[in-house]
Structures are given as structure tokens and as C-alpha cells.
Amino acid sequence: MGRRWPVRRESAKGREALQRGRFPAETYGKGAEATPPEGRRVRRGRFGWLLRAPGRGPVLPLAVAAAGVAATAVLAGQLRADGEALDRERLAAEAGQAVQRVETRLAAYESVLLGGAALFGASEEVTAEEWRGFVEGMRVAQRYPGFRSVGYAAVVPEEELAAFAARVGPGGTPAEVRAAPGSEPTAGPAWVVQYVEPLEENRGSLGLRFDGAPVQRAAALAAARSGSMQMTGTVPLVRDGAAGFILFVP
Secondary structure, rough: OOOOOOOOOOOOHHHHHHHHHHOOOOOOOOOOOOOOOOOOOOOOOOOOOOOOOOOOOOOHHHHHHHHHHHHHHHHHHHHHHHHHHHHHHHHHHHHHHHHHHHHHHHHHHHHHHHHHHHHHHHOOOOOHHHHHHHHHHOOOHHHOOOOEEEEEEEEEEEEHHHHHHHHHHHHHOOOOEOOOOOOOOOOOOEEEEEEEEEEHHHHHHHOOEEEHHHHHHHHHHHHHHHOOOOOOEEOOOOOOOOOEEOOOOO
């Protein structure tokens, strides 16, 4: 035989209700309802609804089962909430680490470009051979694999473009000065790529005029005005058409 549960003294009104099978509802838990709303979910830290009859019989096991189900649901909700919190913390930590890695790499890229700017600042004229020596000396390909090319763009007045084109090619040979894709007509001097390394992979960039390309122009102007490195949005690279971005240092 199963365990006999102690019987509580009942009132005549309660005995009559028990015999009829009609029980008054009592609610447990803050904000709980006497009858469960359809689709109600158990929230963390709150039990759902529970009915208790004023008598003995199978109601108590049912109440215990209901409480156990509610406790299980609360525990599951607790674990799910804890898991989601851990996921958010892990995601935030990973995002922070990713941002730090990007910032570190951009700072390294900036140091290379600032070195190139210093080279031009220290010389009246920098030749293509000197630019190649600078890029190779910095071991850009080995130390900064994210760089696809390192170049120098000259600001050329319109009236000097013909003479500039006659010597902008490798070894001072002639090269075509052409507008970058998506360029729009602009007034003022031309901004033309004069040197680029590694040359073999990026020969197509020589003579590229980008003062009319809105994305590149905006970043170059921002760099000139701020005196600090500026980055474009995503642009197709001349080298292979892949998506990339361009960093400018004045």
C-alpha cells in the first residue's frame, strides 16, 4: 500500500465541495492566475499556477507533480538564461578581441605608411627604385600580409599631366593616365598613382587617377585635412577586382 497522507479536518462546506468534485482555486506565486492562460510560459524566479483542493486523495501528488514540473521549467529557464548570458559574454569578449586585433593591425599599417611619408619628407625627390627599397626594407610582404600593395600618389596640376604621363611608367617610361572606375569629372589637380609595390602584381595601378572616384577622394581629403590615416569603405581592387579598402596618410 502507498503512503497514507495525514488528513486535515475539513469543514462541512469543504466536504460538500469535495464530494461534488468542485474545488476552489488557490494561486501560488506572485502574479499567478487562478486559471492558466493559454500559452503561458514559466518565467525565471516565478512558478506558474497551481490548484489545491481542501481535501486528501490524488490532489497532493498532482500538486507535487505540478510543482516539480514548474520547478523543472524554472530550472531549465535558469540554465537557458545562464547559457544565453554566457553566450553574450563570450560573444562580447570575442568581439572585443577581434576589434583589438584589427586596431593593432591598422596601427601597424599606419606605421608603414607614416614611414613612407617620412621618406618623401626627407628627400626632395624619391625615385621608383628608392620606393621599392623602402617597401622591401620594411619587409611588408612578410610582416604585413594584409597589404596587397603600398603606393604613392602624386598631386599633378592639369597642365602638367602630359609631362607626368611620359615618365610615370616603370623606369621612367611613358604610361597612360586613366580615371579610376566610377570616377566623376572634377576640377583641380589630378591625384595619380606614381609608385606602387610589389610592382609585378600591381602594375595596373600605375597612372590610375582617383581624384574623381568619390570613395577614394573622400578618404584622401579627410586624411589631408586631419593629418591622420583615413580608410575608405569597401572598393574593388585594381589588382584582381577583389573587395578591399585603401588607407591614406598625407
